[in-house]
Amino acid sequence: MFTVGIIGRPNVGKSTLFNRIAGRRIAIVDDMPGVTRDRIEYIAEWQGKKFKILDTCGYDLREDLLKKEMLKQFYASLDESDFFIFLVDGKEGVHPLDEIVCNILREKEKPFILAVNKIDNEKSEANVLEFYALGVDEIIPISATHGKNIDELLDKIAENV
Numbered sequence: 001m002f003t004v005g006i007i008g009r010p011n012v013g014k015s016t017l018f019n020r021i022a023g024r025r026i027a028i029v030d031d032m033p034g035v036t037r038d039r040i041e042y043i044a045e046w047q048g049k050k051f052k053i054l055d056t057c058g059y060d061l062r063e064d065l066l067k068k069e070m071l072k073q074f075y076a077s078l079d080e081s082d083f084f085i086f087l088v089d090g091k092e093g094v095h096p097l098d099e100i101v102c103n104i105l106r107e108k109e110k111p112f113i114l115a116v117n118k119i120d121n122e123k124s125e126a127n128v129l130e131f132y133a134l135g136v137d138e139i140i141p142i143s144a145t146h147g148k149n150i151d152e153l154l155d156k157i158a159e160n161v
């Protein structure tokens with residue numbers, strides 16, 4: 001089945017987004033990075049398309065994961081997904097690890113959509129612009145906790161299935 005991995009740094013809101021899409025609380029959301037212990041998946045249906053969404057700690061990029069051996073594992077986990085939701089934190093701005101993840105996705109020629117999370121209100125919308133520095137054509141601003149723009153994100157995924 002077409003598989004969609006949610007990828008991004010710890011604490012950007014991957015599990016919150018996963019739960020929002022699943023419509024219930026399956027993944028553990030926590031303020032402490034690295035809380036998603038097990039691989040969690042959900043079969044989503046949208047616009048008549050079916051796809052599997054993954055939230056796993058394997059996609060959490062901690063500093064130590066950038067060490068050679070761990071990076072290898074990260075690469076291997078990348079192969080599981082056909083498409084990625086590359087999630088970044090609109091409150092924190094562009095992080096050096098975001099650039100690394102972006103470069104890996106390009107290098108591996110993995111299709112992805114960049115979603116800037118934690119855009120909870122109009123005031124925070126300006127935070128989205130700096131992420132164009134990552135060199136993407138399109139960005140979807142979302143708020144996983146407020147459920148903002150999730151439909152647009154799912155539309156984008158369904159287009160690619």
Ligand code: GDP
Pocket residue numbers: 008009010011012013014015016017028029030031032033034035036117118119120142143144145146
């Ligand atoms: P993960 O480590 O990437 O899986 O991140 P989590 O889903 O566990 O969320 C980390 C923290 O960010 C939690 O405190 C969430 O409540 C918070 N968070 C997630 N999405 C949003 C959002 O859209 N807006 C705001 N303000 N906080 C969010």
Ligand code: MG
Pocket residue numbers: 014015016027028029035036
């Ligand atoms: Mg998580």
